[in-house]
Structure formats: structure tokens, C-alpha cells
Amino acid sequence: MEMTYDSILAWMKEYFDTYNAYAQNPDTVHKMDKFFAPDMQFKPYVAGLGGPTGEVNSREDFYKILAGHPSSYETFEAEDIVIDDRRGVVVVLLKVQVFDSKTNEVLLRKSYLPWYQLILDDENNIKIKKIQFFWEVMPPGTVEVNELFAGKR
Amino acid sequence: MELTYDSIKEWVKEYFDTYSTYGQKTEAADKMYKYFAPDLVFIPYIAGIGGPKGGFRSADEFIQTAKSHPSWYERLIPDDITIDERRGVFVALFRMEVVDAKKEEVAIRKSAMAHYELMLDEEKNIKIKTIRFFWEVMPEGFKEFYDLFGRDDPGR
Numbered sequence: 001m002e003m004t005y006d007s008i009l010a011w012m013k014e015y016f017d018t019y020n021a022y023a024q025n026p027d028t029v030h031k032m033d034k035f036f037a038p039d040m041q042f043k044p045y046v047a048g049l050g051g052p053t054g055e056v057n058s059r060e061d062f063y064k065i066l067a068g069h070p071s072s073y074e075t076f077e078a079e080d081i082v083i084d085d086r087r088g089v090v091v092v093l094l095k096v097q098v099f100d101s102k103t104n105e106v107l108l109r110k111s112y113l114p115w116y117q118l119i120l121d122d123e124n125n126i127k128i129k130k131i132q133f134f135w136e137v138m139p140p141g142t143v144e145v146n147e148l149f150a151g152k153r
Numbered sequence: 154m155e156l157t158y159d160s161i162k163e164w165v166k167e168y169f170d171t172y173s174t175y176g177q178k179t180e181a182a183d184k185m186y187k188y189f190a191p192d193l194v195f196i197p198y199i200a201g202i203g204g205p206k207g208g209f210r211s212a213d214e215f216i217q218t219a220k221s222h223p224s225w226y227e228r229l230i231p232d233d234i235t236i237d238e239r240r241g242v243f244v245a246l247f248r249m250e251v252v253d254a255k256k257e258e259v260a261i262r263k264s265a266m267a268h269y270e271l272m273l274d275e276e277k278n279i280k281i282k283t284i285r286f287f288w289e290v291m292p293e294g295f296k297e298f299y300d301l302f303g304r305d306d307p308g309r
Binding site for chain 2: 005080084086087093134
């Protein structure tokens, strides 16, 4: 695959569909291997997730986070996809909902703004090499995503 | 001017330089009208400064607010610019330095990322139509600019 504007757009849509369907289940999280470089890096500009110096530096470690919160799950809806095809960089404005896994009740709605550096691997498949991550700051007293993932209600 | 990749890149650099140098000075902030559509929308995804339903709905409101906080100013230093040439959208990842104007000392350092929708006005000048603004979430107890300097809304 080449990294053209349209191929990146189609790939990002597939990435989010796959994320929503499989990424948060330990039995299926490895379907995300298609999308992440083995040495992918996740850099959260969110203190509660470790902050920018608390990076995750491999997809296996990232999977532990994605599939490590069985009591709740999140879904992503891409509201806007910004594609810099010259540099292979994408930024997505995401509408996020967090659900209780047992009841499917919506526990939280907020927005994220992740930045993705894409690369082509040895077989010319697009992969995410790096994510730089920002999220909406909610009003005081809101139970945050990381707290919900830790089981707090 | 056309909305090409390279013209957007140059324009964005000029925008950040102008904002940091002039955008918060009472006598010079009007220079920012060059960069904003009159009906500019500024949407902060930050509850402490209004949340997505707050923010500003005109260039006037933005510029007036930006020059109305003499006790502090901010410098925005872009680290990465993502340019979607096809859609006339860019995203900037930048460092923010909030400076105590009296002491001339940096009081806050943090990062932010903002999403900008561009347009061409009737005279083919690039203007920002919408800004969607996110900033780094700092550790508990960290004092934001409004904790240090009062509740003026930020202008950027």
C-alpha cells in the first residue's frame, strides 16, 4: 500500500472500526497488530495516564492498557480526520463514549485529540509508529476514563 | 494567496510569531485581525476555561480577551504542524509558556494541541475560521494560569 491521502483515510476508518470491535478484549487485541508497529510509542499529555514522560514504548505494553479494563470499554467516533499525506501524519478529533461492560450504560462522554505518525513497514503496510495524545479536560468531580477503567464508579 | 501546503506552513509560522509578539499587547493586538475570520469560533475542550460550549464566537471577542490580561502573557512555540492541504485544516502541537509580566518569569510550562480550520476570504487571504483547543492535563495540585492570575479567559 502507498501512503496517499485516500489510502490513509480508508486505513484510519478501518483502524477505528477494528479498535472499537476488538482492541479492548484480551482474546482479540492482537487483531491490532495490523495497525501498530511492534515498537510503537504512546505519549500521553495527560498526567493521569503517566504524562509525556510516562511513555509506552511497545505495542505489547500498549495492549496491556487497551485490554486491561474489563469493567468498562470505550468507543471512538471520528468527528474529523486531518491528513498530512506529505509527512504521513494524521490527527483525529474523536467523540468518545465509555460504557459499563455489564450494563452497557454510558458512563462518560468526552473528546480526544490523538496525533499519529504513520510508517510503511517492510511489506509496505501502513503502521502507527507513534501516538501523541490529548484529551478533553472535564469539570471537577467527573470520574475520569482512567478511573472508570480502574473500576471506579 | 492559495491554500497550498507550503503557503499554509509559512502562514502558520507567521501566525504563531505574531500572536506571541503582538497578540496580547493592548496597542498591537489588532494585528491579529489579519489571521482571523470575523466570525471566528474558539472551542476550548477544557472545562476550566468554558469547555466546548464556552469559548468565543468572534474575532473581536478573541482579540479583546487576549489583550485584557496585563498580569501575564503566553508564548506559543510550535513543535509540530500537521497540514491537511486538501481540506485547508492544520493542527499544531506547541509548547505554552505563561509568563508573569511583572517578574518577566515563566510561571507555567505545558504543551497544547489545537485544530484550525482555514478559509480564504474574499480577497484570497488565509483566515482561521475555527480553533479547537486541547491542552496537557497536569498533575493534581498544579496551578493553571487562572489560578495564578485570576479568571481572565485565555486568548490564543
